[in-house]
Amino acid sequence: MVYSVDVVTSSALSAQTLSQLHERINTWFLAHARDLPWRAADRTGWQVMVSEFMLQQTPVVRVLPVFEAWMDRWPTAADLASVDSGEAVRAWGRLGYPRRALRLHAAAQAIVERHGGEVPQHYDELLALPGVGSYTAAAISVFAFGKRATVIDTNIRRVHARLISGKALPNKSLNAAETRLAEELMPADLETSVVWNAATMELGALICTAKSPKCEACPVQDMCAWVAAGKPEADYVPTGQSWYGTDRQLRGAMMAVLRAAVAPIPYQILKQAGRVDIAIPEELVPAVKKLAALNPEPEQIERCYTGLLKDGLAHEADGFVTL
DNA sequence: AATACGTGGGG
DNA sequence: TCCCCAAGTAT
Numbered sequence: 001m002v003y004s005v006d007v008v009t010s011s012a013l014s015a016q017t018l019s020q021l022h023e024r025i026n027t028w029f030l031a032h033a034r035d036l037p038w039r040a041a042d043r044t045g046w047q048v049m050v051s052e053f054m055l056q057q058t059p060v061v062r063v064l065p066v067f068e069a070w071m072d073r074w075p076t077a078a079d080l081a082s083v084d085s086g087e088a089v090r091a092w093g094r095l096g097y098p099r100r101a102l103r104l105h106a107a108a109q110a111i112v113e114r115h116g117g118e119v120p121q122h123y124d125e126l127l128a129l130p131g132v133g134s135y136t137a138a139a140i141s142v143f144a145f146g147k148r149a150t151v152i153d154t155n156i157r158r159v160h161a162r163l164i165s166g167k168a169l170p171n172k173s174l175n176a177a178e179t180r181l182a183e184e185l186m187p188a189d190l191e192t193s194v195v196w197n198a199a200t201m202e203l204g205a206l207i208c209t210a211k212s213p214k215c216e217a218c219p220v221q222d223m224c225a226w227v228a229a230g231k232p233e234a235d236y237v238p239t240g241q242s243w244y245g246t247d248r249q250l251r252g253a254m255m256a257v258l259r260a261a262v263a264p265i266p267y268q269i270l271k272q273a274g275r276v277d278i279a280i281p282e283e284l285v286p287a288v289k290k291l292a293a294l295n296p297e298p299e300q301i302e303r304c305y306t307g308l309l310k311d312g313l314a315h316e317a318d319g320f321v322t323l
Numbered sequence: 324a325a326t327a328c329g330t331g332g333g334g
Numbered sequence: 335t336c337c338c339c340a341a342g343t344a345t
Contacts, residue, residue: 055341062331062340096329096340103343133343153341173324201341210339211334240338243329252329311328 013164013184021163021220022187022196028219029199032206036060037067038143039198045119046077048144052136053104058095060205066093078117080108086323089313090259098255098313103131121145142197148190151197152182155204160185162208166225168234169210245294250304253291255313260287264320273301 013021033039038051050070054063070091074080080088085105092101107129111119119140120126126137134152141147157170160181171178187193207214215221226232243249254270260283268276269284274292296304308314314321 052341057328057340057342058330059332059340094330096331097342099328100343131343135342139341151341155341205341238339241328246327248328255329 017223018185019187021185021223022192024219024223025199025203026192026195029195029202033198033202034060034206037064037071043144044076045121045140045144046075047071049077049107049119049136049140050104052139052143053100053107053131054095056100056136057097062095066091066095074108076117077108077111077119080105081112085312086315089255089323093259094256099311100131102312106130107132119144121147123147123149138197142194146190146194148186148193149197150179150182150186151201152179153201153204155201155208156182156197158210159200159204159208162213162226163220163224166229166232168226168232169236169238172236247300247304247307250291250294250296250300251308253287253294254304254308257284257287257291258314258321258323260284261322264317264322267305267316267319267321270305270314270321271301 036051037043038047040047051063051067054067054070073091074083083105085102088101088105089098092098095101110129111117114120115125120129121141121144123137123141126132126140127134132140138149138151139153141149142151152174154170157174157178160178161167161170164181164185185196187196203218207218215224215227218224221227250273257265257270257274261281262283263281265281265284266276266278268278269280269288270291273294273296274280274288280288305314309316314323
């Protein structure tokens with residue numbers, strides 16, 4: 001642990017304003033927080049970890065059912081670690097970004113090997129796990145174990161951008177200034193800081209949303225720099241995620257075929273993007289039709305197919321492919 | 324720093 | 335209907 005000799009440097013906010021922010025947002029959270037399974041009083045580190053992986057870029061409502069099924073099947077890290085990664089990818093279903101399932105599986109194995117099967121509590125240990133970045137490491141240590149860490153996700157960044165910086169949106173990427181601001185806003189008191197992390201994130205998710213924020217319901221509207229400035233537009237236009245015709249779309253269609261399969265399938269089905277003369281197993285027909293409809297170029301098919309193998313999302317043996 | 328990486332619900 | 339994007343990570 002490195003102890004900085006820096007004293008908390010001059011902030012644009014007075015100590016009084018800061019504590020008022022903490023008080024208002026934390027109080028709002030206690031009254032309005034969603035009742036989510038990974039927030040239950042008896043939650044485990046593993047539950048929090050699984051939820052954080054699933055919530056990376058995926059909305060809560062879609063995570064809920066998959067999370068419940070996942071925990072029923074693999075209530076501990078050791079349970080997941082004991083099965084093949086393909087089982088994890090299949091159970092991941094349509095949450096998207098299936099490599100997260102692979103990384104969660106690898107993280108579970110690392111937890112068994114390095115931490116005796118118990119999800120580690122400290123930021124650095126968590127950060128060393130596959131699929132765990134700065135956000136997830138902080139989130140698990142705070143939400144599961146009540147540690148003091150600065151959680152910075154897209155919701156929190158947006159709340160800070162508006163409330164403190166008076167901007168509609170945070171920077172395109174997390175920078176030193178944003179990180180520094182987030183740390184300055186952190187309550188010194190441990191208990192308060194734990195709630196603050198969750199509360200600020202929840203405020204961003206429910207009230208201070210990206211589009212159509214519900215300012216009339218915001219507990220700190222009268223303290224918001226963005227509101228005070230007349231809610232100016234963002235100084236940049238977020239670049240949309242292209243989709244049609246991309247490798248991601250094709251990979252997704254290939255993965256859908258593999259998930260639908262109940263047994264290894266002839267690799268031609270994927271390598272010819274569904275345009276095959278051989279018989280297609282009944283359960284694969286809908287997914288194969290969607291794949292064929294993309295009508296991809298041979299070069300793209302090859303790139304995506306080998307990419308899935310390379311990523312470990314698909315496995316080929318004796319002319320057959322499986323998860 | 325910019326880009327790749329899935330998916331489906333809501334406006 | 336079509337576009338946007340939701341608790342990020344790895345390279």
